[in-house]
Amino acid sequence: ETGVTQSPTHLIKTRGQQVTLRCSSQSGHNTVSWYQQALGQGPQFIFQYYREEENGRGNFPPRFSGLQFPNYSSELNVNALELDDSALYLCASSLQTGANEQFFGPGTRLTVL
Amino acid sequence: KQEVTQIPAALSVPEGENLVLNCSFTDSAIYNLQWFRQDPGKGLTSLLLIQSSQREQTSGRLNASLDKSSGRSTLYIAASQPGDSATYLCAVTNSGGSNYKLTFGKGTLLTVNP
Numbered sequence: 655e656t657g658v659t660q661s662p663t664h665l666i667k668t669r670g671q672q673v674t675l676r677c678s679s680q681s682g683h684n685t686v687s688w689y690q691q692a693l694g695q696g697p698q699f700i701f702q703y704y705r706e707e708e709n710g711r712g713n714f715p716p717r718f719s720g721l722q723f724p725n726y727s728s729e730l731n732v733n734a735l736e737l738d739d740s741a742l743y744l745c746a747s748s749l750q751t752g753a754n755e756q757f758f759g760p761g762t763r764l765t766v767l
Numbered sequence: 768k769q770e771v772t773q774i775p776a777a778l779s780v781p782e783g784e785n786l787v788l789n790c791s792f793t794d795s796a797i798y799n800l801q802w803f804r805q806d807p808g809k810g811l812t813s814l815l816l817i818q819s820s821q822r823e824q825t826s827g828r829l830n831a832s833l834d835k836s837s838g839r840s841t842l843y844i845a846a847s848q849p850g851d852s853a854t855y856l857c858a859v860t861n862s863g864g865s866n867y868k869l870t871f872g873k874g875t876l877l878t879v880n881p
Contacts, residue, residue, distance in 0.1 A: 696871030
């Protein structure tokens with residue numbers, strides 16, 4: 655059974671640029687959630703995708719957007735990058751939406767200069 | 768709004784000690800609570816998941832308890848080892864409309880000294 659994978663591992667961008675992060679869910683999982691973890695903080699929920707539809711969203715501006723594909727992999731897109739977007743971005747997959755156990759990937763470290 | 772607090776923020780102990788990490792949450796209407804381990808710059812590894820109807824869960828040297836009515840959970844680590852050094856995060860899933868997301872505390876940074 656393959657776990658959750660994320661790419662790239664590290665990324666450096668400059669302010670104002672756009673970035674796309676990718677996540678492959680664990681085999682058999684149809685739900686993907688994205689979290690942002692700033693240094694020294696706990697992860698903050700960005701949004702969740704269930705069967706290719708956004709199922710819930712945290713307190714993040716519209717420049718954070720996402721997609722889920724028919725194979726349940728997912729992308730997180732961030733436009734007009736700001737310095738405060740520098741963080742570890744974590745993807746988690748689960749069997750279904752709702753209060754199901756979430757399994758996390760290794761994360762993508764984004765640095766905005 | 769659910770808020771999760773973890774105390775202490777950091778803890779340093781000698782190898783072999785038993786220790787307790789604390790987690791509290793403001794809204795007791797939770798579906799479950801999870802404890803995670805995070806190594807520096809890495810993703811999260813799930814340690815224990817406690818459903819709201821349960822009082823505790825055990826895995827090896829780890830034991831997690833849940834007192835939903837008082838909004839508290841503890842993670843007990845027995846006979847600590849240097850390999851246990853990591854940040855430990857507590858997260859809750861609320862029952863009701865926002866049951867799709869985890870709300871995390873800031874974590875406890877544990878250092879076990881040889």
